[in-house]
Amino acid sequence: MTRSRITTHVLDTGTGKPAAGVAASLWSHGDGGWNRIGAGTTDGDGRIGSLGPEALEPGTYRIDFATGDYFAAAGTNTFFPSVSLVFSLTDPAQHYHVPLLLSPFAYSTYRGS
Numbered sequence: 001m002t003r004s005r006i007t008t009h010v011l012d013t014g015t016g017k018p019a020a021g022v023a024a025s026l027w028s029h030g031d032g033g034w035n036r037i038g039a040g041t042t043d044g045d046g047r048i049g050s051l052g053p054e055a056l057e058p059g060t061y062r063i064d065f066a067t068g069d070y071f072a073a074a075g076t077n078t079f080f081p082s083v084s085l086v087f088s089l090t091d092p093a094q095h096y097h098v099p100l101l102l103s104p105f106a107y108s109t110y111r112g113s
Helices: 067-073
Strands: 005-013 021-028 033-041 059-065 081-090 100-103 106-109
Touching: 005 021, 005 033, 059 100, 081 100
Parallel strands: 005 100
Antiparallel strands: 021 033, 021 059, 059 081, 100 106
16 A cells, blocks of 8 residues: 555554554545545554545545544543544645544644654
8 A cells, every 4th residue: 555645643642552443534625515535544553554545636634533432442431532633735745644642531633744
């Protein structure tokens, strides 16, 4: 598999370990609303390297993470049953890495490299 233009990494900051088994879906926003264009599940290192297409147009995108399922599988209660990150892709030649730092009661993100 080749790496898509958008990748992600989920770190469970409550355990200090990669969050394996988190399902995520990639969406693009167009005239008709949101369209699902890719999906994947984090590997043992908490990464999804092939989340969507290799080529994308500039625009608005969203990654939805099934965090509730992840925490339920671990037997942990969470305040966030899902996390959605919306961002703008401006240069289709660049790689966009969108990490998620996750705990049962908080999350954060940043533009990764």
